[in-house]
Amino acid sequence: MAYKIVKDNCTGCSACEPECPNQAISETKDGLFVIDPAKCTECIGFYDEPQCVAVCPIDDTCIIDENYPRYQAA
Amino acid sequence: MQTVQHRARADGVETHAGANIDEIMQKVAEHKGCGTSGGAGKASCGSGAGENDLPPEIWEKVKNHPCYSEEAHHHYARMHVAVAPACNIQCNYCNRKYDCANESRPGVVSEKLTPEQAAKKVLAVASAIPQMTVLGIAGPGDPLANPEKTFKTFELVAKHAPDIKLCVSTNGLALPDYVDRLAQYNIDHVTITINMIDPEVGAKIYPWIYYKKKRYHGVEAAKILSERQLQGLEMLTERGILSKINSVMIPGINDEHLVEVNKAVKSRGAFLHNIMPLISAPEHGTYFGLNGQRGPTAQELKALQDKCEGEMNMMRHCRQCRADAVGLLGEDRSAEFTTDKIMEMEVNYDLETRKAYQAAVEKERQAVVEAKKSELDGLAGEHSDIKMLVAVATKGGGKINEHFGHAKEFQVYELSTAGTKFVGHRRVDLYCQGGYGEEDSLATIIRAINDCHAVFVAKIGGCPKNDLKAAGIDPVDRYAGQFIEQSAIAYFKDYLEKVKSGEIRHVERGDAHIRQGALTAAEAA
Numbered sequence: 189m190a191y192k193i194v195k196d197n198c199t200g201c202s203a204c205e206p207e208c209p210n211q212a213i214s215e216t217k218d219g220l221f222v223i224d225p226a227k228c229t230e231c232i233g234f235y236d237e238p239q240c241v242a243v244c245p246i247d248d249t250c251i252i253d254e255n256y257p258r259y260q261a262a
Numbered sequence: 263m264q265t266v267q268h269r270a271r272a273d274g275v276e277t278h279a280g281a282n283i284d285e286i287m288q289k290v291a292e293h294k295g296c297g298t299s300g301g302a303g304k305a306s307c308g309s310g311a312g313e314n315d316l317p318p319e320i321w322e323k324v325k326n327h328p329c330y331s332e333e334a335h336h337h338y339a340r341m342h343v344a345v346a347p348a349c350n351i352q353c354n355y356c357n358r359k360y361d362c363a364n365e366s367r368p369g370v371v372s373e374k375l376t377p378e379q380a381a382k383k384v385l386a387v388a389s390a391i392p393q394m395t396v397l398g399i400a401g402p403g404d405p406l407a408n409p410e411k412t413f414k415t416f417e418l419v420a421k422h423a424p425d426i427k428l429c430v431s432t433n434g435l436a437l438p439d440y441v442d443r444l445a446q447y448n449i450d451h452v453t454i455t456i457n458m459i460d461p462e463v464g465a466k467i468y469p470w471i472y473y474k475k476k477r478y479h480g481v482e483a484a485k486i487l488s489e490r491q492l493q494g495l496e497m498l499t500e501r502g503i504l505s506k507i508n509s510v511m512i513p514g515i516n517d518e519h520l521v522e523v524n525k526a527v528k529s530r531g532a533f534l535h536n537i538m539p540l541i542s543a544p545e546h547g548t549y550f551g552l553n554g555q556r557g558p559t560a561q562e563l564k565a566l567q568d569k570c571e572g573e574m575n576m577m578r579h580c581r582q583c584r585a586d587a588v589g590l591l592g593e594d595r596s597a598e599f600t601t602d603k604i605m606e607m608e609v610n611y612d613l614e615t616r617k618a619y620q621a622a623v624e625k626e627r628q629a630v631v632e633a634k635k636s637e638l639d640g641l642a643g644e645h646s647d648i649k650m651l652v653a654v655a656t657k658g659g660g661k662i663n664e665h666f667g668h669a670k671e672f673q674v675y676e677l678s679t680a681g682t683k684f685v686g687h688r689r690v691d692l693y694c695q696g697g698y699g700e701e702d703s704l705a706t707i708i709r710a711i712n713d714c715h716a717v718f719v720a721k722i723g724g725c726p727k728n729d730l731k732a733a734g735i736d737p738v739d740r741y742a743g744q745f746i747e748q749s750a751i752a753y754f755k756d757y758l759e760k761v762k763s764g765e766i767r768h769v770e771r772g773d774a775h776i777r778q779g780a781l782t783a784a785e786a787a
């Protein structure tokens with residue numbers, strides 16, 4: 189499973205982008221941010237809490253993406 | 263601060279910029295109530311109270327700085343660029359999701375600029391407005407939570423426009439990590455927003471912080487934030503970087519406590535303390551706004567500022583400017599400098615033209631100081647307990663030169679036999695009514711200056727004149743185009759005469775309302 193950003197909530201503040209240990213977050217053309225599910229490890233192996241969730245100023249914006257299976261640490 | 267103050271006394275300030283520097287210093291010190299507090303037994307200028315004085319090297323830094331001195335704000339302008347949208351804490355008075363719901367002017371929604379765009383904007387504005395001497399990076403967001411963007415912007419500006427002073431406003435959480443980097447970039451001053459030194463109080467203001475890859479809540483969060491803020495302040499002081507403290511006054515939460523904050527920041531070397539009113543209305547969507555937390559009244563704010571005044575320099579003219587505002591005083595020319603327009607502009611940055619212009623501005627400032635002094639001489643020997651506030655409509659230049667109906671803000675001065683003292687300004691612009699949408703503008707203005715005995719304007723129509731009189735505020739247009747303080751002193755002399763002769767009776771005025779304009783992420787960072 190990976191995290192995703194709820195587009196309607198994102199303010200484009202960019203706070204999450206530099207905090208991701210996997211460079212999974214990038215800016216879109218409309219100035220908002222997206223997570224690449226292929227790169228997201230839910231921060232497992234790096235930090236106790238997902239960094240995008242910890243820094244995002246808007247509640248319920250960085251959330252689990254149910255479309256992907258749980259991330260398995262190698 | 264201690265050593266610095268003594269030195270100022272000892273080496274005589276006249277050496278630096280000629281004979282008038284003393285008088286100008288008196289002007290700057292006015293934020294501290296200089297020359298106005300004789301009756302109250304507080305220190306006043308010329309009595310040898312060292313804390314009113316600034317050493318020449320600090321004076322050099324602040325004399326043209328519109329954020330430090332109301333007087334300078336009449337002649338010089340600052341601008342902010344929003345390059346740093348990310349933030350590492352959450353404040354209960356900040357809504358990071360929206361711009362002000364009432365802000366409906368086209369073209370001024372807070373823009374996100376790249377460092378390159380920001381630098382170009384700075385050059386464009388500085389070329390068009392030679393009074394623009396200060397560049398700040400402020401909210402939305404925290405500059406030090408976006409260090410690469412912030413420092414890149416400073417680097418570019420320093421390279422192309424070395425005469426522009428740079429400053430940052432921060433919540434302080436990341437400050438200790440960047441003090442040395444700031445020192446490298448030759449930063450003019452740093453503003454830290456400090457609302458508490460007691461984590462219990464802090465827990466009511468900050469729901470969380472993001473620190474060292476973790477989110478902290480409540481008292482624990484506030485404790486870390488407070489420690490980092492004070493540590494950052496100490497580090498700035500050690501390195502000789504000027505620091506100004508902003509505090510947001512939140513009635514019932516930190517109002518009493520700010521006196522403690524004032525002492526704590528003073529003892530750590532802060533140069534200036536600026537207590538600002540909480541701006542809070544439900545439509546701003548902030549935690550405080552939605553939960554009915556009110557902001558202070560004008561009288562409450564002034565009482566707290568007066569209380570702290572014995573401790574250190576207080577700043578009373580902060581406009582809590584929108585981060586993207588451009589111009590002098592209440593003026594906003596930001597519509598001329600939108601990103602699209604800037605990118606198309608041919609900018610020709612001419613240092614010499616700017617210097618020449620600023621020399622002329624210096625002459626004008628001298629004239630304001632002289633005019634005040636000559637009128638003040640006439641007040642010597644007068645003694646009265648009467649103190650009164652007057653509101654002034656001005657476009658800058660230290661003159662009464664704005665029409666009543668055009669004024670977006672009024673400047674408020676306190677008059678007494680000790681002279682004039684600037685005590686603040688009241689916004690009355692109609693862009694962002696913040697709760698008074700249905701009310702007509704004149705009623706809004708009267709509420710905003712209800713604590714004033716008179717309002718000085720360049721011109722005023724018959725209707726508002728009568729309404730003001732009915733509200734007990736004397737509309738005064740006979741000083742149109744003249745210097746503010748000189749006119750105010752003349753008016754006050756006249757007033758005292760009339761009271762003496764029994765022609766009028768002096769009555770105290772009531773409180774006034776602080777307009778709840780937009781305070782979104784654009785401020786307080």
Ligand code: SF4
Pocket residue numbers: 191207208209210211212213223227228229230231232238239240241
């Ligand atoms: S959960 Fe961690 S790895 Fe995944 S996007 Fe957020 S910060 Fe990156």
Ligand code: SF4
Pocket residue numbers: 193197198199200201202203204205220221243244245246249250
């Ligand atoms: S921190 Fe949240 S609001 Fe800011 S860009 Fe990332 S997802 Fe969007």
Ligand code: SF4
Pocket residue numbers: 349350351352353355356357358401402403404433782783785786787
């Ligand atoms: S006011 Fe400034 S420091 Fe506070 S949350 Fe908003 S952007 Fe961050």
